[in-house]
Amino acid sequence: MTNRLTRRLFGASVAALALIGSYAAASAADLNALVWCDHSDPNLLKPFEDATGIKVNVKEFEGTGAGLAIVDQSQPGDWDVMVIDTVDVRRGVDRGLFEPLPEDKLPMADIFPEVLMNQHAVVDGKRYGVTEKFGYNTIGFNKSKVDAADMDTLGVLTNDKYKGRIAIYDYYLPVMGLAAMAIGKKTSELTEADLPAIKEVLQKMKANAKAVTDVVASQTALATGEADILIGGGEWVTAGIAKENPDLDFSIPKEGAVLWSQSLAMFKDSKNKDNALKFIQYVMSPEGQARLATSSCYWGMPANKQATLTADQKKILRFDEQADFLKRAQEYPAPSEDLDKKMQDLWTAMIQGQ
Amino acid sequence: MTRALAIVYALLLYGFIFLPVAVLVLFSFQGTLFPIPPFNGPSLRWYAAVLGDARLTAGLGNSVVVALLSSAVATLLGFLSAWGFARFHLPASAFLRGLITLPLTVSYLIIGMGLLIFFNWIGLPKSLVAAGIGHVVINLPLCFAIIYSQMGDHQANIERAARDLGASEAKVLLLITAPIMWPALFASFFLSMTFSWDEFVISFLLTRFETTLPVEIWNLLRAGLNPKTNAVGAMVFGVSIILAIVFELTAFRKRPQ
Amino acid sequence: MSSASTSRIAWASVTPALLWTLVFFVVPFVAMGVMSLHPKAGEGASLAAYAQFFTNPSYWHALINSLEVTLIVTVISVLLAYPFAWILAFMVPERWQRLALMLAVLPFWTSYVVRSYSWLLVLAEKGVVNSTLVNLGLLSEPIQIANTRTATVIGFVHFFVMLLTLTIYANLKQLSPNYRKAATDLGASGFQTFIHVILPLTLPGIMVGAFLTFVLAIGDYITPQILGGNNELLMPQLIMMQIGRRGDFASASALSLILMAVVTLAYLACARWLKIERA
Numbered sequence: 012m013t014n015r016l017t018r019r020l021f022g023a024s025v026a027a028l029a030l031i032g033s034y035a036a037a038s039a040a041d042l043n044a045l046v047w048c049d050h051s052d053p054n055l056l057k058p059f060e061d062a063t064g065i066k067v068n069v070k071e072f073e074g075t076g077a078g079l080a081i082v083d084q085s086q087p088g089d090w091d092v093m094v095i096d097t098v099d100v101r102r103g104v105d106r107g108l109f110e111p112l113p114e115d116k117l118p119m120a121d122i123f124p125e126v127l128m129n130q131h132a133v134v135d136g137k138r139y140g141v142t143e144k145f146g147y148n149t150i151g152f153n154k155s156k157v158d159a160a161d162m163d164t165l166g167v168l169t170n171d172k173y174k175g176r177i178a179i180y181d182y183y184l185p186v187m188g189l190a191a192m193a194i195g196k197k198t199s200e201l202t203e204a205d206l207p208a209i210k211e212v213l214q215k216m217k218a219n220a221k222a223v224t225d226v227v228a229s230q231t232a233l234a235t236g237e238a239d240i241l242i243g244g245g246e247w248v249t250a251g252i253a254k255e256n257p258d259l260d261f262s263i264p265k266e267g268a269v270l271w272s273q274s275l276a277m278f279k280d281s282k283n284k285d286n287a288l289k290f291i292q293y294v295m296s297p298e299g300q301a302r303l304a305t306s307s308c309y310w311g312m313p314a315n316k317q318a319t320l321t322a323d324q325k326k327i328l329r330f331d332e333q334a335d336f337l338k339r340a341q342e343y344p345a346p347s348e349d350l351d352k353k354m355q356d357l358w359t360a361m362i363q364g365q
Numbered sequence: 366m367t368r369a370l371a372i373v374y375a376l377l378l379y380g381f382i383f384l385p386v387a388v389l390v391l392f393s394f395q396g397t398l399f400p401i402p403p404f405n406g407p408s409l410r411w412y413a414a415v416l417g418d419a420r421l422t423a424g425l426g427n428s429v430v431v432a433l434l435s436s437a438v439a440t441l442l443g444f445l446s447a448w449g450f451a452r453f454h455l456p457a458s459a460f461l462r463g464l465i466t467l468p469l470t471v472s473y474l475i476i477g478m479g480l481l482i483f484f485n486w487i488g489l490p491k492s493l494v495a496a497g498i499g500h501v502v503i504n505l506p507l508c509f510a511i512i513y514s515q516m517g518d519h520q521a522n523i524e525r526a527a528r529d530l531g532a533s534e535a536k537v538l539l540l541i542t543a544p545i546m547w548p549a550l551f552a553s554f555f556l557s558m559t560f561s562w563d564e565f566v567i568s569f570l571l572t573r574f575e576t577t578l579p580v581e582i583w584n585l586l587r588a589g590l591n592p593k594t595n596a597v598g599a600m601v602f603g604v605s606i607i608l609a610i611v612f613e614l615t616a617f618r619k620r621p622q
Numbered sequence: 623m624s625s626a627s628t629s630r631i632a633w634a635s636v637t638p639a640l641l642w643t644l645v646f647f648v649v650p651f652v653a654m655g656v657m658s659l660h661p662k663a664g665e666g667a668s669l670a671a672y673a674q675f676f677t678n679p680s681y682w683h684a685l686i687n688s689l690e691v692t693l694i695v696t697v698i699s700v701l702l703a704y705p706f707a708w709i710l711a712f713m714v715p716e717r718w719q720r721l722a723l724m725l726a727v728l729p730f731w732t733s734y735v736v737r738s739y740s741w742l743l744v745l746a747e748k749g750v751v752n753s754t755l756v757n758l759g760l761l762s763e764p765i766q767i768a769n770t771r772t773a774t775v776i777g778f779v780h781f782f783v784m785l786l787t788l789t790i791y792a793n794l795k796q797l798s799p800n801y802r803k804a805a806t807d808l809g810a811s812g813f814q815t816f817i818h819v820i821l822p823l824t825l826p827g828i829m830v831g832a833f834l835t836f837v838l839a840i841g842d843y844i845t846p847q848i849l850g851g852n853n854e855l856l857m858p859q860l861i862m863m864q865i866g867r868r869g870d871f872a873s874a875s876a877l878s879l880i881l882m883a884v885v886t887l888a889y890l891a892c893a894r895w896l897k898i899e900r901a
Contacts, residue, residue: 043574048588053419068574071584073866080869084485175766181852222769222851227586228742235401235748237768255398308588355867356678359860362852363680363687371709378706379725382784386729388750389740401748442639449635453628465639468647470889472841474858475878479650482657482871502646505639534631563734566843570865582735586848595743598736605731609724 041066042286045078045093047273049144049306050294058302059293065286074182075099076351082108087280091287097272098345100132100140110277110284111137118295121315125337126272131345140274143294144303146311147261147340148185149268151244153233155258162240162262165193169215173240177220178232180243183358188269188344189243190216198269198341203350206357213361216242223362226309233259247271250310250327263336270340272314304328386602393595400592411596421597424581428562431493431577435500436557442501443508443553448542451516452524462513466506476502477567484571491573499567504560508553515549555612658875671876681860685880688857691771692840695778696832702779703786704828710787711794723791730784738848741777742768745849769851777845782838786831793827794820829892836888840881857881 044050048071056067072078075096082090095103103109119127122142132140150162156176161167168190180186188198190212196205221238222228229248232238234256241248245268249259275294277287293299300318304311312328313320320330329336346354392400394407415421449455450462468476480499489495520542527541528534543550565579572580578601585594659667675681706726714722729737744750745768752764767773801823805815839845843858850856855863857877864874 048584051420051584051588070573071587073587076868077866080865080871083869084491086488086490089490221766222853224769224851225587227588227591228769228848228851231742231746232769234399235746237747252398307591352868355863356680359855359863360680362855363683364854365680365683368713371705371713374705375709378702378783382726382729382780384750385737385740385744385780386732388744389732389736392743400743401746402750402753442642445635446639449632453632453635455632455636461636461640464648465643468643470837470885471647471882472837472858472885474841474843474861475654475882476647476650478861478865478874478878479654480646481865482875483646483650483653486653498646501642505642509639565735579733579735582733583844586735586739594736594739598732598740601736602729602732606728609728609731613724 041068042283042290043068043070043089043091044290045070045072045081045090047071047073047094048308049303049311050094052302052306052308055294055299055302055306058298059290063286063289063293065289067290074184075102079103079106088278088282090278091281091283092290093276093278094143094273095140095276096343096345097126097128097140097142097274098131098343100274100276101134103276104134104139108276108278108280109139110279110281111139112141112277112291113288114138116288116292117141118315118317121317123312123314123316123333123337125340126270126314128272128342132274140276141291141295142272142274142314143300144311144314145270145272146247147245147263147268147336148180148182148189148243148271148343149245149261149263151229151233151241151248151259151261153236153239153256153258154260156236156239159262163264165189165264165266167240167264168193168242169212169219171219174219175221176239177216178229178238178241179216179220179223180229180241180248181223181225182243183354184344184346185269185271186243187213187354187358188341191344192266192269192341195266198344201344201346201350203353206353210357210361213357217361217364246328247309247311251305251307253327263339265339267339267341268336269343270337271311271343273311389595390599390602392592393599395592395595398592400595411592412600414593415596415600418593421578421581421585421593424576424578427493427575428578431497431500431568432558432561435497435561436504436554438497439501439504439508439557440512440550440554442505444512444543444546444550447509447513447516448538451513452521462509465509468502469506469510473503473564474566477570480567481570491571493572493575493577495571496568496577499571500557500561500564503564503567504557507560508557511553511556512546512549515546520545654875654878657871658879659872661870661872671872672880674873675876675880680855681877684855684857684860685884687854688840688881689884691774691778691846691856692836695775695782695839696835698775698779699782699786699835700828700832703783703831704790706783707787707790707794711791723788726787727784730781734781735844735848737781738777738845741773741780741849745773745776768849770853771850773849773851774846774856777849778839778842781845782835785834785838786828789827789831789834790824793824797823833888833892837885840885 042065044067046069050056051069051071056069060066070081072081078093078095079102082093093103100109123145126142126145128142132138132142150167152162157173161170161172167173187209190209191198191201191205193212194208196208217223220242222232224232226248229241229244230252233241233244233248234252245261249261253259275291277284277291281287294303295315297315297317297319300313300315301320301324304313304318304320305324310328312330312333320328325331391404393411394409396405396408396410446465450458455461477499480495480502484491484495523545524537524541527537532540563579564577565583568577568580569583582594582597585591585597658671659669661668661670710719710722710726746752747764747766747768749768751767752761755761756764767776797820801819802815805819810818841858843862846856847859847862861874861877861881864870864877
């Protein structure tokens, strides 16, 4: 109790600073959004801001763990909306963060049913997340440099033929999902007992790889010929630069690929729920969907089938093949916090070559 | 013979030092998306894109404000404390001086981490002010060390003379000490500006929506292949050179040795 | 003037700086220490975050990697910078020296983040260096430098050669020319003069520069993250990973303090050269 009091007092004494500091924080007409980098594109935000007069403040993060950590460090009411992996919506609900979304005010009927993932986004009959964009973590490659037939199987992960020409996308969840699928495991059923087998695949993969790269390094590597294959890549890496280098492509191997799917959620403590809903409605609208799908940070499939994409854009995203892709795709791994830590340690060990 | 060797060595080193910047500037004029040979240009495409990018231009403005204010605070605190330690016999002076210079030996990352946890604990939101506070922490020891090392005894004599003539302590400080110490103050301020301007990790950890240019550039780098990075780097380079020339002309030309 | 008011003025002048250092440096440090001992919210203190470091090889290897890279960088930078500073100080005509120094520092006036990135362009397989060497027939095929430790080292050395050139140059200029003359008059060869006279006299300057290099390099996240291609992790990368991926502040704090301890050891090792004294 006294400890709390001292903290409060101490806090108050720095409040003067906090006051100056918080001038940047929300004013009434603002919307504070915790997002992935694709939502920072002015092409997406500006039409909304112009039409509604609502200023959207965005903070970018990568990965649910980091996003929830930012929320933990914030005060209630600091945030209005969040982008989160659909498979992780429940984690936010369990922490009591999210507000149910009104399904009747969203274009639910137009969304690809396979990506709605109600088992994750609906809790106790209430919808807490609506899928806005999806795609695949699979094999991205340069058509002119590799044998296309080799790209149709996950055997390529450990294929010595491409030694030194592979880059691995530096995100543990999808790539470990791919590794699991390569040895016939289901991504939704991973347990600690599967880790040794996955580790073996990762080690072989790393031995063949040139680098373990983040998004831009991955793109740079593919685009500059530094690497010919990107494990964990997909339309989100190749589509945005396909116009400049049409040889860049992706495949969905016969074993399948990892489906990533991002959702929008609204915070329970939001002070601007009306604005938050307006924003979500805008992003889910056919126009918002097309803009989000072709965002400068990365491209991806719009969840809404009615998205106003051009024929060219649809071709690059392989819009018409989605039914077949979705059939083979498996869920993004959503480990428990304990398993998550073990998977990250395994990933760290792979990078360190151990 | 030695002379020829020395020239070759110096040229090689200059080459090494200039290589990445030259490549950067060259590819900032690249016409295509890929910053690799062959060179396709020159094109101003990416410069136009940078100037049209509201976040980058805002980041630029924020960086200037944070650098100016944090350097002013660091120089002021450094000057006052250097003067206090140089002119008065304070108890535990060596220990206290050591305390002020201590942050010099600590990595920025660790200073940033500590502030992140501390601000989080007392509920100070992430902001440019928080980052500015961090910049003062890293620059204060530097300003102190520079100014303290220049506090000579002859300045003390002039101060004493002024005091004997009836000037108040504040007046002495403002009208006598500060003007005498002007080169050291200017150097401290300028160096602080440079460090603050280029500082990444503290700003990265401590800001939220509004942030500084290095963090915006980092975001750009994380957000997909984008030659705007080259253009913005080249522009920062250009502006910095102009500043350096101004510095050279104002700080040194006026005061012949 | 009474001694009481003198003392009041004295304290008033030093207190703001001391307070700032106390509140925004020492207290956060303590907060970090407390945080590192509480890996799980709501539970008692534990050393789990430290235990994790010492028991998990991929964690303590990050420290070894960091030490290796930093030492390599420091040594190479000193070796490259010393002759350069020497040439600038003694062989370039006096009136050109300022210009020569300015030129050497000029490239560092671009953004640090961008500078690291531009090395990636230079060193890439299809980058300027490789294409030129292959075109000239000096290489049969491109060599991989980007995304390796070598790239990280090059990126670091680039920055620290500049820094060390400046510190060593300043040091050499402070030497009285008489030392050199005296040594030569006494019959010492150029080399002997250097080993027995100049080097010992410039050692403090070298140590200050080397220590600065060590501190700045071992704590840097940008250079290895951009250039190293994640083929190994250094401490700062591991620390940022704890925050960025997990929001695990206890681990991040523990790792930071361990890194800090290493830097302190380095500081103690060269403390006698690092005193800041008045002129």
